[in-house]
Amino acid sequence: MRSPAKSASLGWRNGWSRIFVLAVLQVGLIGLQDAPAESGLVLQPTVEQNYQPRQYQGQLEPDDGQWVRPAKDYASTRYSSLDQINAGNVKNLKLTFTFSTGMTRGHEAAPLVVNNTMYIVTPFPNNLYALDLTKPGAPMKWVYEPLPTPASQGVACCDVVNRGASYDDGKIYYNTLDNQTVAVDAVTGKEVWKTRVGDINKGESMTMAPLVVKGKVLVGNSGGEFGVRGWLTALDGKTGKIAWRAYTAGPDKDVLIGHRFKPFYPQDRGQDLGVKSWPPDSWKIGGGGVWGWISYDPQLNLIYYGTANPGPWDAEARPGDNKFTAGIFARDPDTGEAVWFYQFSPHDLYDYDGVNENILLDLPINGQTRKVLVHPDRNGYVYVIDRATGEVLSANAFAPITTSRGVDLKTGLLQYVEEKRPITGKVVRGLCPSAPGAKDWQPSAFSPRTGLLYIPHNHLCMDEEDLQPNYIAGTPYVGANVRMYNAPGGYGGEFTGWDPVEGKVVWTNPDRFPVWSGALATAGDVVFYGTLDGWFKAVDAKSGTLLWQFKTGSGIIGQPTTYKGPDGKQYVAILSGVGGWAGAIVAGGLDARDESAALGFAAAMKDLPHYTNKGGMLYVFALP
């Protein structure tokens, strides 16, 4: 095993030390009194010395060359079996067509491709564009404009993004910022139904991409910084009628906890924990939104999704475990009944939402093939969990961590570090990972050819001062001053090849800024991702070596997808358009003289405005 210092420098390309010096200089020039605390690291990722590509032995869904769901398949692999573009020829990749969305906020959606049509959802005002892939230049077929109320922009914590749509049964389904789920006819662009599922005056908004399972459209709310009460809702795909709703907190009947609920660990068992693990009534405004990803296992007939942070951030205002926030639910998609739950961050102290992607794989663990889910969490660990029972099989650090010492595999409990506990009215420094976590929403990809998980992520720490919050419905309910900065090493992000079986880093590419885009893995052994300063990159799936890159017009926070065009060629698509929490400094024109801007993210992103400008544009590439 390597020493932490060495592992942190793994994969550095020439010039990183120079960037580090620059970053230090910048901090010096700004002249704020508090130097980033660089000591006290408890955990660093371990590096795998002798990686041999391990062919995946499990089954993946058959691939028809389209991209109909946010994460490609129900297992959320973001892997395409298309292999025309490969490590040898990707250097010849050329731009085929572009399409401007005319919008200047963060573009996080994945372009879908169904029946030779591409579908793009924009940030607020959430227009849906259909592009005809059978014609040169992919002209627009139609646009659907849901016209959400402009006031909804006030309750979107971290830019007015939208993470995209799902296709099923002739319809495109997606959510608007002002809490409407819409179904649009995929051929005509006509609205089939529209259902209001939330209320901006309770601080609710919607940004997640739905998943359609057995004719039910699964959607969840955002608003952990607004004191919402989080939920996942299933709507009938044909009519838009609500079939069931499962709240994150509250009495068992609201959480849809009944006789089938069998969590693996005793701390998650008991009656009405969604009420009892809170001060009186706090669960009603306790956050726990469902704004991330949903996966589905058809054999077990279970859906998996994470719940967001409890609110407010000031944890002293909500003593208790705050069930069932910052954890993961397995539910029956037909009835919504909970089958198990596991809490990544009990009584979350640092805004460590549990909403990140869950990749469903069958992996060899201690000589046995287990049905698992792999989940890189904000708290800094990649969890491997038995997806039938909720038992944690491993949890290994993939980023620098000071806030915890590990996960006790017997009890499943996160081992918090007492000295790093935020206290109301006191500044606590050197908290790693920072509030957006070791990894935020930006989804990973898995390649069955290498057995690796490709994780776009952050490399940030923070100082935090908790403050007594004041609940006023429709306004932020946070109670914290935060300032973020790069973790030791002087860079803000990484793109990491991770071995989920060994729980180790195989390679990592540091980046100046957090890597806030999704990842795409392909059978050509090329992996794609984008950077906040606008580079769209193709790297070797085995080594991470950069094979090709293209500078787009704005920072990339979108999700790359790939498809087979009507001409039989493989295409790769990405939305460029900086924004999101990390890019809000550019998209919102924030003033970084105030380091607490964008909930403290602006402090770490002071330089970004020198590297990129706003503006949404689709880029589609192919070999000549």
Added chain:
Amino acid sequence: MCKPLHIAPLLMAATLLASCKREERTLRQPPPASETLNTIQISGLNPGANSIPTPPSSNMYQESAYAVSEGQKLYEGYNCVGCHAHGGGGIGPALMDRDWIYGSEPGNIFATIMQGRPNGMPSFRNRIPEYQAWEIAAYVRSMAGLLPKGVSPNRTDHMNVKPAESSTSEQTPIGITGLPEQHK
């Protein structure tokens, strides 16, 4: 729920403030809301007339260090800070820079707070008493260095995330007339 509980400190602050104010020699009252809302202008176009300047609205509170510091507390208490941070912005725009969509004059800011603004600025009309809105408006101006140094807050009780208002250099506002606005 916890609404009444949490709002209590604010009410207390209000009562305290009212009693303190008697001790001050100020006799002037802030302009009535109706007058302000009738005279403020958020367009620089004046059809048929040659550039009539926006009537500057006065705010006596911006002359008092005490009122400005009350404004600072209220800015946090009413959760302005949650959307605008300490002036750098977040959900809402930065308030410490020279860009003002709806005007930088005290009356403009008062109107922004009371009426709300379409793209996500809540209307606080039934939540914030008028005199408090004027105090907040004064504090907001101090963030952009638009108040005399002597009345702007020069320290914070909290984590230091930006230079104090009193050492923020004046950010000459780009007014809604397109010209730098005049102010003292």
